[in-house]
Amino acid sequence: xxKVVQSPLSLVVHxxxxxxxxxxYEVTNFRSxxxxxxxxxxxxxxxxxxxxxxxxxxxxxxxxxxxxxLFSILNITATQTGDSAVYLCAVVNxxxxxxxGTRLTVKP
Amino acid sequence: xxxxxQSSRYLVKRTGEKVFLECVQDMDHENMFWYxxxxxxxxxxxxxxxxxxxxxxxxxxxxxxxxxxxxERFSLILESASTNQxxxxxxxxxxxxxxxxxxxxxxxxGTRLTVL
Numbered sequence: 001x002x003k004v005v006q007s008p009l010s011l012v013v014h015x016x017x018x019x020x021x022x023x024x025y026e027v028t029n030f031r032s033x034x035x036x037x038x039x040x041x042x043x044x045x046x047x048x049x050x051x052x053x054x055x056x057x058x059x060x061x062x063x064x065x066x067x068x069x070l071f072s073i074l075n076i077t078a079t080q081t082g083d084s085a086v087y088l089c090a091v092v093n094x095x096x097x098x099x100x101g102t103r104l105t106v107k108p
Numbered sequence: 109x110x111x112x113x114q115s116s117r118y119l120v121k122r123t124g125e126k127v128f129l130e131c132v133q134d135m136d137h138e139n140m141f142w143y144x145x146x147x148x149x150x151x152x153x154x155x156x157x158x159x160x161x162x163x164x165x166x167x168x169x170x171x172x173x174x175x176x177x178x179x180e181r182f183s184l185i186l187e188s189a190s191t192n193q194x195x196x197x198x199x200x201x202x203x204x205x206x207x208x209x210x211x212x213x214x215x216x217x218g219t220r221l222t223v224l
Contacts, residue, residue, distance in 0.1 A: 043198070048212065101150055
């Protein structure tokens with residue numbers, strides 16, 4: 001059965017900290033892995049990863065995929081209170097399966 | 109910018125009522141999706157549609173039906189609402205591409221449905 005597991009489920013940090021969110025998966029016919037940020041509304045797209053070892057970067061956020069070990073990490077450096085959100089990982093094969101999400105709280 | 113709108117942000121219904129959730133997208137996307145989101149379970153796909161009048165079951169279609177009469181509109185129907193259908197419902201759309209149609213989905217704001 002296809003599986004997407006995110007860790008930790010919840011994380012509380014202070015502004016300026018760096019955080020690493022994890023997403024591991026077990027799926028057949030892997031095509032891509034996506035990261036979304038969800039605040040008090042709908043998820044917004046962050047990154048799509050298809051190749052191992054190639055870092056995607058957008059400002060203070062970056063992500064990388066390891067297709068051998070079947071996981072991805074999302075890094076956020078110099079966190080700000082506006083980074084507080086649920087971060088969702090989704091894996092695409094012939095279907096699309098979301099993880100349960102990591103709730104990040106950044107305190108001032 | 110892609111815009112996906114949902115008819116209601118908050119909805120309260122009684123057990124047994126018929127419920128319609130409407131979703132409209134304005135970017136001529138071929139693909140549309142309905143998810144529900146529950147704590148600890150992430151997003152789970154209910155139904156999706158690749159074209160007008162076409163629908164496919166997702167992971168949890170039981171208790172739901174859908175309608176896609178026009179390209180821009182995808183409706184989720186709860187024929188007889190039950191308390192276990194209390195949830196956040198999210199609609200999404202994406203462009204048909206040569207790869208997976210699920211790659212970049214744009215989400216609506218969500219409808220929080222409470223069934224009493």
